[in-house]
């Protein structure tokens with residue numbers, strides 16, 4: 522069941538055609554005995570169509586997707602929708618309440634898929650998500666933000682060698698789409714193995730609602746749903762071509778010090794172009810940081826204090842064929 526054409530059954534409970542319903546997936550108990558649940562909203566469209574999941578905060582502190590999904594749900598009219606949306610805005614509820622990327626045992630949920638019923642907490646949560654959300658879906662959209670002290674340009678990632686995934690990636694209308702292979706243990710890798718199509722939306726920083734990311738993610742998601750034939754209308758795409766990248770590289774700090782950024786997210790930079798400077802607190806001159814490859818600035822650190830080797834600017838090389 523990866524398409525829906527009648528009432529949708531979520532864990533055996535019925536969501537009628539043209540209705541929306543909220544559920545709670547039991548994720549386990551805290552040491553205090555308090556139960557934590559993964560909040561889910563199922564929107565069952567009036568017309569037949571695919572089943573799609575939207576997931577946020579798999580990394581518990583990457584909360585921008587929580588806001589994007591909330592606002593997308595607000596704009597979905599089950600009476601007009603074709604197919605079913607399963608929204609899971611806060612997958613890693615443990616990390617979310619602690620404002621942490623990880624679970625309480627420091628495990629990364631996005632390295633714990635497909636998971637198991639008897640494994641670590643991360644593994645159990647991964648398995649629960651695979652069984653209840655991924656299994657009935659045909660497509661998934663997973664929302665992330667930069668990790669640590671880094672911010673990202675709003676962009677999508679996926680297997681762009683698959684023509685349908687590429688079409689959906691381009692439907693978003695984001696500045697950049699990145700082709701890459703998912704790391705082992707990620708939700709994307711596990712879902713691809715089960716024959717699902719998955720896109721990642723990345724943008725902004727952890728623990729923040731980046732305005733630009735929210736403003737890009739909401740219409741992008743609506744256009745993605747329209748491209749799947751689930752909506753009749755979506756906001757018009759921006760007047761810009763989505764650039765394609767098949768390789769991204771971090772420019773690393775040549776030395777420790779205070780980094781002053783001299784570029785911005787989305788800037789197109791040439792090889793050798795100055796990206797900033799690293800100085801001592803009292804020095805006038807410093808060490809220039811230059812782009813080793815040309816491309817688009819996809820992300821950068823927001824913490825000016827850097828150690829040697831820190832990734833400070835992330836550059837997406839552009840595919841000549843795009």
Ligand SMILES: [Zn+2]
Nearest residue numbers: 580583665666
């Ligand atoms: Zn993430």
